[in-house]
Amino acid sequence: QVHLVESGGGLVQAGGSLRLSCAASGSGVSIYAMGWYRQAPGKEREWVASITSDGSTTNYANSVKGRFTIWRDNAKNTEHLQMNSLKPEDTAVYYCTMNTLLGRQWGQGTRVTVSS
Numbered sequence: 001q002v003h004l005v006e007s008g009g010g011l012v013q014a015g016g017s018l019r020l021s022c023a024a025s026g027s028g029v030s031i032y033a034m035g036w037y038r039q040a041p042g043k044e045r046e047w048v049a050s051i052t053s054d055g056s057t058t059n060y061a062n063s064v065k066g067r068f069t070i071w072r073d074n075a076k077n078t079e080h081l082q083m084n085s086l087k088p089e090d091t092a093v094y095y096c097t098m099n100t101l102l103g104r105q106w107g108q109g110t111r112v113t114v115s116s
Contacts, residue, residue, distance in 0.1 A: 002026035009110030022096030038092035
C-alpha cells in the first residue's frame, strides 16, 4: 500500500512562487510514475504534470508549461512541483499521484491560493 502526503501549499500573490512536495511511503514507490493533479473550486480535477519512475521524462499541461517544473528524488522517495509566475487561475487543491499496479493512488491534497 502506498501512502502519499503533500506539503507546501499556501497563499501567494500573483507572480509569486511556491514549491509543493510529496512524500511517498510504501513498497517499491521508486518504480512508479508520479504526477500532480489539481482541482479548482467548482471545476473538475485536471492533470498538471507527470514524471516517469526514473525522472527522465516529464510532461506538463499547456496551462502550466514553462512555469511549473516537476522532479523527484528517488533516494528520498519524494516528488516536487516548483510553481513560478503563479496566476490566480492556478488556485486549486493540488494532489500528488502515483501510478501503481493497483491503479492511481492519491494524496490528501494541499491548497494553493493565488491572490490577484
